[in-house]
Amino acid sequence: MIGVWGAFAGALVLLLVLLAWVRAEASSKDSRSDWGAADQEQSEGENVEACSPEIVSQLFSAADSKFISGLESPGLENLFRRERTAVALHWVQETSAFISKVMRRHLEASRLRADLEIATEARIFLQYARLKLYCGILFVLIGLLGPQRLAGTALHAERFIQRVGEGLVEFQSAAQLREPEGSESL
């Protein structure tokens, strides 16, 4: 009996997550439609700056939410929720794309190396998988709860992503520096 109820609860949770995902996708698609080309061009540019922690905390700020609530206008509150959710979802997608780009570059550099360490590569892959999972969870939670309740989680994610991302970039640079030495010794 417990098994049936457990399965039912599990299915319900899965359904909720799926609904949140669909809702989040729809919100981010809405906001993507009029920025599409500009976004693509900008994210492809090499000189685009990363989103600073100040901006991330501003995006998830509870103070803005309080300010809007204080105006006692349901229409404005709805607009605020829609606007912030769309920008927050875009930030998660951008971050996720950045992680994939760093990993892709790392893989390209790794393919050329002869002294690959399986343990290091496995550790990097696990960190990459963790970051992608983090982004996925954040995406669903933003769709489900809205960004204002996730300020702490988002900032923690941002710091974590930044740290691991920098680690990957440093590892890649070190590998690139080691490459000529390796080729000389061959």
Added chain:
Amino acid sequence: MSAMVKPLPVQEAYEDLLQRSLCRIPCDLGRLLYLASTRDYNTGNYHHDGLADRFSVKVARSALEIAHRQAFYKVAALSLEELVRDLAAYLESSRENPEEFLRTWQRLEPYRIAIPMEVNPTVARLFASNVRLALAVLRLRQSTHADR
């Protein structure tokens, strides 16, 4: 952003720009729009006659570009309450009819032009979204005021 290293002539031109032009503008949004207006829409290059005469076209261009980015990030990082106050100050300084001003800004979204090239897309979106919200707040205040 604030730690951006500027070569000496660019630094001088930047300070000149701050002292002669930007300090006369009463709000952050006004300064941002002024700086964006010095950019050519076709080429993306910045130009300011006075600054180019005192320094050089290239130095003036760099100083304007740096000032524009800094002004943009400053406005993008404002809280919604601060932005509403800043937008109200800009509206007042424009001496236009407030109702018409707000309606036109909501329809034409001229503030999108104020976004510099190659800024982080999330920051650009947050900026545009915040301005949209600030406009909605001012319109709400206006309609509440009219009802009384």
